[in-house]
Amino acid sequence: MIYVANQTRGSGLDARALAATVERLLTEIGEAGSSVSLTLVRDRAMRELNREHRGKDAPTDVLSFPLFAPDAFDRTGPTRPLARASGPERLLGDIVVSVDTAARQAADYDAPLEREMERLLIHGVLHLAGHDHLEPGERQVMEDEERRLAEAIGMPWPYRESSAR
DSSP states (O other): EEEEEEETTOOOOHHHHHHHHHHHHHTTTTTOEEEEEEEEEEEHHHHHHHHHHHSSSSOSEEEEEESSGGGEEEEESSESSSSSSSSSHHHHHEEEEEEHHHHHHHHHOOHHHHHHHHHHHHHHHHHHOOOOOOHHHHHHHHHHHHHHHHTTTOOOOOSOOOOOO
């Protein structure tokens, strides 16, 4: 189940379509049936979250708040969980996207907002699955997985070859 909180009324985004995209991404990483909370916000709210959780006083495009430690996933190849938690629901964590920042980035890439949102959802889901991009080796693994997931959902990859996000 994807829990969506859209705090950006009037953005023109289809929250149901975004939730369906997250479900497809979860299936691709071996987490079909797992749950994620997706919140769409404006820059002001994202700036507050970024300041509170990362110490950066500026909005960012996407933040992920995983509920599992990175070592709960096999990140040597396509992302897969090492073990499934038992119980009625496996909640992986929260993804928060700033629609304002996404819109600016989409314009920079000359891409539709929906495509930039898909890219950010891929990025956020991979963070929930334990990926990171702080070190060059990690960055390359994450970029390879981003491209794999983009292809899996039929998303063209119009972005620069190396993006250190």
